[in-house]
Structure formats: structure tokens, C-alpha cells
Amino acid sequence: MERTFIMLKPDAVKNKHIGDILQRIEKEGFKILGMKFLKLSLEDAKQFYAVHAARPFYNDLCTYMASGPIVACALERDNAVAHWRDVIGATDPKEAKAGTIRALFAESKEANAVHGSDSVANALQEIAFFFKGYELN
Structure with a gap:
């Protein structure tokens, strides 16, 4: 079994x-190992997205991610x-296939409803950012 992180x-x-997306998670056969409802600080968002620090969208992304609660x-x-990446669809909801989460729920390329890890290695790092080992079932 493989793990991934979603937000x-x-x-x-x-x-x-939230409910619609959680239903989809279960429908797609995922086991939820851990879940948290929280609000990221700007510092936490910057740390989480540090891999994108050199990208032009980094500051806006971090500000957006700290603008309201998230579910990790x-x-x-x-x-x-x-x-999961197939289920969520393309980053830009205009390019996302019909029926994907972003096609259904995203507002824009930035406000695109969900984050999904892009590799197993990143998934493990992202899970560790939000969860201690004992918090996962």
C-alpha cells in the first residue's frame, strides 16, 4: 500500500x-489514515511550499493558503x-477533465480546491509536516 498527502x-x-470531497476519497478506495482541520500561519505555508520559493507565484500561494482553514x-x-492526481485533475480547472475534483469544485488555477502530493517521497515529507506517526491509523 502506498501513502499520499492531500489538502x-x-x-x-x-x-x-469538504463532505463532497471526503465522499470521493472513500469512493475511490482510499483509507483515511489521519485528518486535521486547521488554519495555516503564513510561516507554516511558506515552510510547506518552500520547494516553490523561487517561483513567481510563491508569495501569493502562501498568502492564499494562510487565508482560511484547510483540511489535511x-x-x-x-x-x-x-x-489521487488522476482524481483531482489538472491544476487549472479549465484544463481539468470533467468529473475530476478540480473540474467540479475549483474556482481558479490558484483556488483549485485541493493539493495532492506529486511523488511518494514528497507525500511522506508532506505527511510528516502535518502528522506525527502516532496520529496515523
């Missing part, structure tokens, strides 16, 4: 899509990282 972004929380989840299933 429901402030727009998904604000627009009351550690998930598990076979081929978890790739499967």
Missing part, C-alpha cells in the same frame, strides 16, 4: 465542499499518489 484548500472549505489528510491505497 483541501481554503476555497474548498469556504465553499462547503494522509491517505493510503494502491498507487495512491498517481490515483
Whole structure:
């Protein structure tokens, strides 16, 4: 079994899509190992997205991610990282396939409802950022 990290972004929380997205997670066969509802500080957002620090969108992304509550989840299933990325769709909801989470719930390329780890290695780092080992089932 493989693990991945996902995060429901402030727009998904604000627009009351938590339940819909959690249902989709379960429908897709993921086991929820851990889940937290919290608000990131700007410093936490900058640390989490440090890999993008040199990118032009970094500051706006961090400000946005600290703008409201998020839901952080550690998930598990076979081929978890790739499967979740298929489920969420393209970063830009205009390019996301019909039926994907971003096609259904995203507002824009930045406010695109969800984050998903892009590799197993990053998933493990991202899970560790939000969860202590004993917090995962």
C-alpha cells in the first residue's frame, strides 16, 4: 500500500465542499489514515511550499493558503499518489477533465480546491509536516 498527502484548500472549505470531497476519497478506495482541520500561519505555508520559493507565484500561494482553514489528510491505497492526481485533475480547472475534483469544485488555477502530493517521497515529507506517526491509523 502506498501513502499520499492531500489538502483541501481554503476555497474548498469556504465553499462547503469538504463532505463532497471526503465522499470521493472513500469512493475511490482510499483509507483515511489521519485528518486535521486547521488554519495555516503564513510561516507554516511558506515552510510547506518552500520547494516553490523561487517561483513567481510563491508569495501569493502562501498568502492564499494562510487565508482560511484547510483540511489535511494522509491517505493510503494502491498507487495512491498517481490515483489521487488522476482524481483531482489538472491544476487549472479549465484544463481539468470533467468529473475530476478540480473540474467540479475549483474556482481558479490558484483556488483549485485541493493539493495532492506529486511523488511518494514528497507525500511522506508532506505527511510528516502535518502528522506525527502516532496520529496515523
